[in-house]
Amino acid sequence: MIVDVENVSKRFGARTAVDRLTLQVPPGICFGLLGPNGAGKTTTMRMVYGATRPTSGAIRVFGLDISKNARAVRARLGVTLQQNVLIEALTPEENLRVFGRYHLLREPQLSQRVGELIELLELASHAKVPVKQLSGGFQRRLAIALSLMNRPELLILDEPTTGLDPAVRLALWGRIRELRAAGATVMLSTHYMDEAERLCDRVAIISAGRVVDHGPPAELIARHLAPEAVEIDCSPEEEALLLAGLGAPRHRMRVGGRIMVYLDNAAPLIDQIRRREPERLHSLVIRPANLEDVFLKLTGTMLEAGT
Numbered sequence: 001m002i003v004d005v006e007n008v009s010k011r012f013g014a015r016t017a018v019d020r021l022t023l024q025v026p027p028g029i030c031f032g033l034l035g036p037n038g039a040g041k042t043t044t045m046r047m048v049y050g051a052t053r054p055t056s057g058a059i060r061v062f063g064l065d066i067s068k069n070a071r072a073v074r075a076r077l078g079v080t081l082q083q084n085v086l087i088e089a090l091t092p093e094e095n096l097r098v099f100g101r102y103h104l105l106r107e108p109q110l111s112q113r114v115g116e117l118i119e120l121l122e123l124a125s126h127a128k129v130p131v132k133q134l135s136g137g138f139q140r141r142l143a144i145a146l147s148l149m150n151r152p153e154l155l156i157l158d159e160p161t162t163g164l165d166p167a168v169r170l171a172l173w174g175r176i177r178e179l180r181a182a183g184a185t186v187m188l189s190t191h192y193m194d195e196a197e198r199l200c201d202r203v204a205i206i207s208a209g210r211v212v213d214h215g216p217p218a219e220l221i222a223r224h225l226a227p228e229a230v231e232i233d234c235s236p237e238e239e240a241l242l243l244a245g246l247g248a249p250r251h252r253m254r255v256g257g258r259i260m261v262y263l264d265n266a267a268p269l270i271d272q273i274r275r276r277e278p279e280r281l282h283s284l285v286i287r288p289a290n291l292e293d294v295f296l297k298l299t300g301t302m303l304e305a306g307t
């Protein structure tokens with residue numbers, strides 16, 4: 001395992017941020033940490049790269065106990081924090097040079113690596129503009145470029161694409177896939193379930209500091225929900241009538257005035273609505289069940305959950 005977190009807890013005073021959490025990241029995969037705000041994702045990642053120590057439990061990275069080998073482990077990994085850490089008065093190129101020297105790169109390798117990273121993250125057009133004048137998206141790209149300086153075997157990315165426009169997100173997913181294809185292991189957190197579904201080989205859904213479930217996204221969807229999701233506007237009173245005679249759906253959830261029904265086959269429900277109340281079809285959406293549905297089900301972020 002590249003990362004092995006075993007029964008780890010982290011307490012801040014009376015608050016338990018991470019609660020007997022166990023997870024394993026095998027080599028060469030992209031592993032996603034998903035969870036609501038405050039679930040413990042950042043705290044878990046900080047413990048994995050040795051920025052903070054667990055209150056109890058053990059963490060091994062590259063097979064080494066992080067509490068005893070923090071320097072050796074950190075030399076082999078790259079980190080992008082949730083908040084960018086950049087020198088604002090300097091340009092991206094200068095930031096990269098400073099960080100390269102920190103990693104003990106010397107000329108001509110230093111300039112070569114800086115050039116490669118500027119190209120990789122498509123920073124050339126803004127390479128000589130002070131960081132404080134850059135948009136959030138460019139700052140994020142630079143932060144990720146910095147984390148790649150030492151060609152890390154393990155890349156830890158805390159919400160790498162938050163605030164990025166769709167084109168930049170797509171480009172970044174491509175870069176992350178390339179790194180994985182080149183043999184790197186990636187551990188990232190995200191609030192974007194589409195990102196997790198497309199990018200991550202495995203995910204762990206965490207809530208209140210614990211892993212609620214983990215696995216490949218498709219397996220999680222199959223385990224927790226039926227494949228077809230139907231979203232319908234209807235009140236709780238109308239709901240019973242709408243579903244009458246169809247047999248119980250595998251799962252259903254309500255968000256305010258809308259329900260989501262998960263079925264192996266949506267056709268009988270749609271036929272019934274078309275016959276009885278065709279006007280309701282306007283607000284109806286049929287789509288495949290996705291990781292977001294699983295997330296909502298497992299983290300209880302729903303206001304009211306069905307059975």
Ligand SMILES: Nc1ncnc2c1ncn2[C@@H]1O[C@H](COP(=O)(O)OP(=O)(O)OP(=O)(O)O)[C@@H](O)[C@H]1O
Nearest residue numbers: 012015016017035036037038039040041042043044
């Ligand atoms: N240094 C700290 N001191 C006290 N409490 C902390 C500290 N760091 C984190 N916490 C608490 O630990 C819990 C988990 O926080 P964490 O930042 O790990 O969540 P997260 O899953 O990354 O959330 P988000 O999605 O908002 O980034 C929260 O309740 C937070 O307030």
Ligand SMILES: [Mg+2]
Nearest residue numbers: 041042043082
């Ligand atoms: Mg966080």
